[in-house]
Amino acid sequence: QVQLVESGGGLVQAGGSLRLSCAASGRTFSDYVMAWFRQGPGKEREFVAAISRVGGMTRYVDSVKGRFTISRDNAKNTAYLQMDTLNPEDTAVYYCAADRGSFTTTRVTTEPDYWGQGTQVTVSL
Secondary structure (H helix, E strand, O other), X not given: OOEEEEEOOEEEEOOOOEEXXXXXXXXXXXXXXXXXXXXXXXXXXXXXXXXXXXXXXXXXXXXXXXXXXXXXXXXXOEEEEEEOOOOHHHOEEEEEEEEOOOOOOHHHHOOOOEEOOOEEEEEEO
16 A cells, blocks of 8 residues: 655645655555546546656646646655646645556556545635
8 A cells, every 4th residue: 555645735826836756665566557636626537647656657638738747756655646737627635656567557547556645726816
């Protein structure tokens, strides 16, 4: 089992940037595909981005392509989500997730194995 703790959320003005971090513990970090999800007010949880075990492959939801960048540092057991050009529609609780399966599976974008507790991101006009 792996434990995930997100940090880096906060309040930012539209057009600004934030970087979220996800610290993992408990198992070998590089055994897991890492992903970020978010849930906005009154909305369902949605997949945001995923990264393969050694970071060579990434995938994003269309609404964040070109603005968000997912990365990982396996030596630090940490995944990141760099968010640029934020807009109010990005306001949500952001969750880090880890999955033992293949990077290309649907499960990575829907129901990964482990979840963090979430961090709030609020984008104001």
